[in-house]
Amino acid sequence: MRTFRVLSRSFAIRARSKLPKSWRGTNPRQPYRSSRGLKIMCCATRWQTSPGSLSKGGPDMDGHGPLADDLPLATPSEAAAETWDAIIVGAGPGGSAAAIELARRGRKVILIDREDFPRDKSCGDGITRSGISQLKRLGILSALTDQQEVEGVRVHMRNRGHRDFRYEGENDYGLVVPRLILDDCLLRQARAEGAAFMPKCRADDLVTDESGTVTGVSARMQDGTTVVLTGYMVIAADGAASRLAKAAGLRETPEQGYGTALRGYVDGCGDTPPLLEIMLPLTDVTDRYLLPSYGWAFPTGKGTANVGVGLFCRAFDTNVRTLFDQFLDVLRKDYPEYSGIQLSGTTLGAPLRFDFAPERAANSGLLLVGDAAGLISPFTGEGISFALESGALAAQTTDRCLRTGAGPWVAADDYALLLGDRFAGYFTLGNRASRRYEFIWRVLDDTFESEKPVHNMLRRAVLVPEGTGNDVESAMLDDVSPLVRVPEMPLGDDLRDVGARLNRIVRTDWPFLTRMSFAGKRADMVAFRPSLLLLLTSYLGDVEAKRRRAAATALELAYLGFLAQSGIRGIEVAAVTADATANWGDKLGILTGDYLLAKAHEVGARDCPDLVPEILSAMASACEGRVSELRTAWQPDLTVEMRIAQMRQCMAAFFRLPCELGAMLAEKNDLLNALCDYGENLGLAYLLTEDELALDRPSGSTPFASDLSSGLFSVPFLKAAQGQKGGAAARAFISHRDPARFLAEISQTTRHIKRQQLPEKYRDQAIEALSFLPQGGVAKSLSALAGYAVSRQVPKRRVL
Ligand SMILES: Cc1cc2nc3c(=O)[nH]c(=O)nc-3n(C[C@H](O)[C@H](O)[C@H](O)COP(=O)(O)OP(=O)(O)OC[C@H]3O[C@@H](n4cnc5c(N)ncnc54)[C@H](O)[C@@H]3O)c2cc1C
Structure with a gap:
């Protein structure tokens, strides 16, 4: 696997060459004036990450932090002085996809994240075929050529063998890309396309006008200073715990719309196939009751894998961490190629939100994207491709409404309709099916x-x-x-x-x-x-x-x-x-x-x-x-x-x-x-x-x-x-x-x-x-x- 260091360098070179001319300068610490008049400070050390922030078992960091680069970062005072076409909160796949699409269309867009990048994220790292086509469209697939390819999915039914579901098309494949790498690639592409970025900036609340239309966000920098960003559209891509969706009253998630998942990286794997392996069914501690859950082992490279468990229903009296430990034991006991696995680094868990409903995906001036909109598959726990796609749809809607002079409420309606048309049936069915009937497992x-x-x-x-x-x-x-x-x-x-x-x-x-x-x-x-x-x-x-x-x-x-x-x-x-x-x-x-x-x-x-x-x-x-x-x-x-x-x-x-x-x-x-x-x-x-x-x-x-x-x-x-x-x-x-x-x-x-x-x-x-x-x-x-x-x-x- 290519090291992160090399990846960062090649990407930074490519990214620089794509910067708007006026942003490319000689002294990286000099402030530049963007083509749109925004003064932006460059910071050469922005990408250095404290070693403690990376889990040991994650992608190969080669003992170094990623390369520093000189892509310009937005500063709070300059960002606050601008009126943005779109303010995007959250630089995960959803936010970066929206930023890429908007910047490509020449829109004035700023992306903020509470974290510094690259940052790790709790995930199985599996990208299915539909995610691949999104990444291709966004132009970052070529930066991922050294990542682990997979040919489809292998489902193991305990004690009954396995079945392979291979992708059929000639150029069909999936990838396993540690999020430390994937999200960084996407963010870099967004910046290379011209999106401004402000890390360590946590959005606290929405700013609205007297009619209730969202006109911006108030945010807090890590040093405690506050900043208010204003613009035509706020795109909330701030993940499953979305603070902005809550602030807008769009998050009355029923308890059943939640699951939880936990992952860790392991080494010591034997000869594993190039497939996303899913293990079913998982049972409770007494090994008697079937749980609406699954375990996975996704190869990340030679002898290593991302393993984890997902539990689709919080109401079940089961702790996801206990389930994870049990699952590791099952892997070691029942699957010879995993008999010698050892956890490396820390485990990370997070909620799974699959309560998507189009009427709760937008308000005037605010579009929710990815996990913030509850777009995780209730069938499989997959969310990256939905985040990428909804980010692109949010961007296209924003751009179209700006172009036609339509008000932000029109954009909200259009976006909700688009999302509904694309995903509503799938999510409604999935929610009902997996919740009430443990449908997938039974079929x-x-x-x-x-x-x-x-x-x-x-x-x-x-x-x-x-x-x-x-x-x-x-x-x-x-x-x-x-x-x-x-x-x-x-x-x-x-x-x-x-x-x-x-x-x-x-x-x-x-x-x-x-x-x-x-x-x-x-x-x-x-x-x-x-x-x-x-x-x-x-x-x-x-x-x-x-x-x-x-x-x-x-x-x-x-x-x-x-x-x-x-x-x-x-x-x-x-x-x-x-x-x-x-x-x-x-x-x-x-x-x-x-x-x-x-x-x-x-x-x-x-x-x-x-x-x-x-x-x-x-x-x-x-x-x-x-x-x-x-x-x-x-x-x-x-x-x-x-x-x-x-x-x-x-x-x-x-x-x-x-x-x-x-x-x-x-x-x-x-x-x-x-x-x-x-x-x-x-x-x-x-x-x-x-x-x-x-x-x-x-x-x-x-x-x-x-x-x-x-x-x-x-x-x-x-x-x-x-x-x-x-x-x-x-x-x-x-x-x-x-x-x-x-x-x-x-x-x-x-x-x-x-x-x-x-x-x-x-x-x-x-x-x-x-x-x-x-x-x-x-x-x-x-x-x-x-x-x-x-x-x-x-x-x-x-x-x-
Ligand atoms: C254990 C686990 C395993 C999973 N495995 C898979 C898998 O194998 N394949 C798959 O497709 N999906 C998987 N998923 C789902 C997938 O991780 C998510 O669907 C995907 O990350 C959604 O992307 P997003 O951009 O919407 O949100 P996120 O990736 O969560 O990004 C949100 C960003 O917003 C930032 N943020 C949050 N709040 C604020 C704030 N107030 N202000 C500023 N920034 C903020 C965060 O720092 C983060 O960078 C898994 C999820 C879990 C929990």
């Missing part, structure tokens, strides 16, 4: 061993919901844009609009569902999914954009709702609804499905009510198909014809339905049957290909293949089972339920089955149905998609 516990796509998705969603609202990625979906040839149609705009609608709809109530695959890997990608088929077929007529987009949105919601419901543990469905001890993953799957179906109904009823009955009856029929599948589970003597009939009624319906709806939208009744035929055969070709692909996978599964482990036997399985050699293997599989062994045993038979080319038969029938369509881009595209359903080949990419 994880109940789905830990399940490979069902819906359980997988829900597990990821509750555990790593960071990235809420970002474009969703899915490794499952291919980009089929080169196959689509309708340049005269606004397909890209339509699909983007549908994706945005879907995200908006679920983000409000069930934000973790934004991780579902609404879109594709990239914003410009065209994924092979129901909305694509609906839009393409609707282009056969002249359909109003609003109507076809609403229909596509309702269809996607219904489709996802069906997938969520149909993924629950098949045969035990009855138990799930009747039995109070049922599986939490299944319960969540049912709730999710119901919610999505209700939303599908709502969207459809508003903008395309005539299509709703078709969607509902297709859903009902698909459900019947599903029930029929479940009734015949684990029956190797099911005939191939019966299995294909089930597929036709169940999943293939979601290929037929979009084509049917497209024909209805386009008012092409004469093409309705042909398009339904096309859709159904396309679906069969696609699904049978999935089943064949699953034969070559050790787990015997692909996201859309028949689920062997639930006894839903695919056509190739049935064919193999009904053959001579395969019969014995199938019987063995049914008694051992070991798909990998079964697949190995029947590999010869399956090669033969593949040669029978069943998917190709349905592909050809799909293409044949297209002969009724007029020649043109739509027919060509549908035909190419039918080819893709079997070949899974997409020619070289053509950007839409």
Whole structure:
């Protein structure tokens, strides 16, 4: 790991070069006049830190304090004489992010902190993928290249092994950066961009005018002198105990909106993985009761880690320090790579505030940012990325209102709306869920061993919901844009609009569902999914954009709702609804499905009510198909014809339905049957290909293949089972339920089955149905998609 010394030097050089010309001088102790007329004293020794203020086990300080530098600091008298565009209180991630964004826009901004920097801060130091994209935007990622990279999250369930949740994208990664380094980097960047900084300056109170609008802060320097700073906007980024939020009456935090966390640094770690390791569940001292808490071990370098515990509920009669000591014992006892760990330096604890509510995030002249606004994830305890993002939003709002001449109360309203739109659902849900139901722990516990796509998705969603609202990625979906040839149609705009609608709809109530695959890997990608088929077929007529987009949105919601419901543990469905001890993953799957179906109904009823009955009856029929599948589970003597009939009624319906709806939208009744035929055969070709692909996978599964482990036997399985050699293997599989062994045993038979080319038969029938369509881009595209359903080949990419 690069030492802090080197980091400081390189950053200081870069920072200096970015200073406004008039601030760059020859004698660092001379006062300078900034471009905005503020006289600022430079202080060459400002960054020296007393050795006692750094915990021994923290980042490598190389035995020295950080380099002194000559970036100019604001003095109280000069700062008081200025009228600022923004006064930012607190130079943590939230405050510095706001300062960077404002200074970059040429705003006159001052940042104050009660501490001298660099300063340590109680934290796990874990920065997830969404934090990385914020840091990149702020321009400090390049200064962190030597910090510990992580590839995702590993969750350990005590006594049940672990699961890895790796970031999927090519450039996705996380970091573990000691806050001593991270916060200093951010602050330096803010100053380099032109923000003034005044350390050892503690804000005591707000200054308001006669209307109650906040016009500044009164603060106290370490030597006892007071200073009053005035300006257009106060941005309070003063952390979880925010004095300014309290002064403004914005902090009536319910007791449940608090948690506590404590961390320490350890050395003596063995070979730990480059992952953020989370250990669940933690129990009380008697080791009997599950606590709404978690432990973590985040690697900070060779043999060292940041370890800690978070307790999400203060009401629990548990002391976080006792929990921490217990956790160290568990680490040493149960995890060989941590058996030799020793605490180095002091431990630090702090409150976790996750009581965010948009109406308590701003007042006229005052915007709260990060922890001050209660923006810590109630799911995971993550707060850095929320602080960075809310800081940027506060800055953008302030800048916009200054530019348009809007009053500070307008900025407060705008900011509250923006934050609400971005985070409200996520926090409301998280608060309720983690508080009342210990939701995350239960879902994880109940789905830990399940490979069902819906359980997988829900597990990821509750555990790593960071990235809420970002474009969703899915490794499952291919980009089929080169196959689509309708340049005269606004397909890209339509699909983007549908994706945005879907995200908006679920983000409000069930934000973790934004991780579902609404879109594709990239914003410009065209994924092979129901909305694509609906839009393409609707282009056969002249359909109003609003109507076809609403229909596509309702269809996607219904489709996802069906997938969520149909993924629950098949045969035990009855138990799930009747039995109070049922599986939490299944319960969540049912709730999710119901919610999505209700939303599908709502969207459809508003903008395309005539299509709703078709969607509902297709859903009902698909459900019947599903029930029929479940009734015949684990029956190797099911005939191939019966299995294909089930597929036709169940999943293939979601290929037929979009084509049917497209024909209805386009008012092409004469093409309705042909398009339904096309859709159904396309679906069969696609699904049978999935089943064949699953034969070559050790787990015997692909996201859309028949689920062997639930006894839903695919056509190739049935064919193999009904053959001579395969019969014995199938019987063995049914008694051992070991798909990998079964697949190995029947590999010869399956090669033969593949040669029978069943998917190709349905592909050809799909293409044949297209002969009724007029020649043109739509027919060509549908035909190419039918080819893709079997070949899974997409020619070289053509950007839409
Ligand atoms: C033990 C623990 C572990 C955590 N682990 C993680 C993790 O691994 N990943 C993650 O993303 N999040 C984690 N968090 C949450 C994360 O630390 C916070 O969400 C994040 O620091 C919020 O940033 P902020 O800028 O809002 O506030 P802070 O980082 O708290 O910064 C507030 C600043 O304001 C200053 N200040 C306070 N009052 C005044 C005043 N009156 N006048 C002037 N200055 C003032 C303080 O000195 C401080 O510099 C953890 C929290 C705890 C307690």
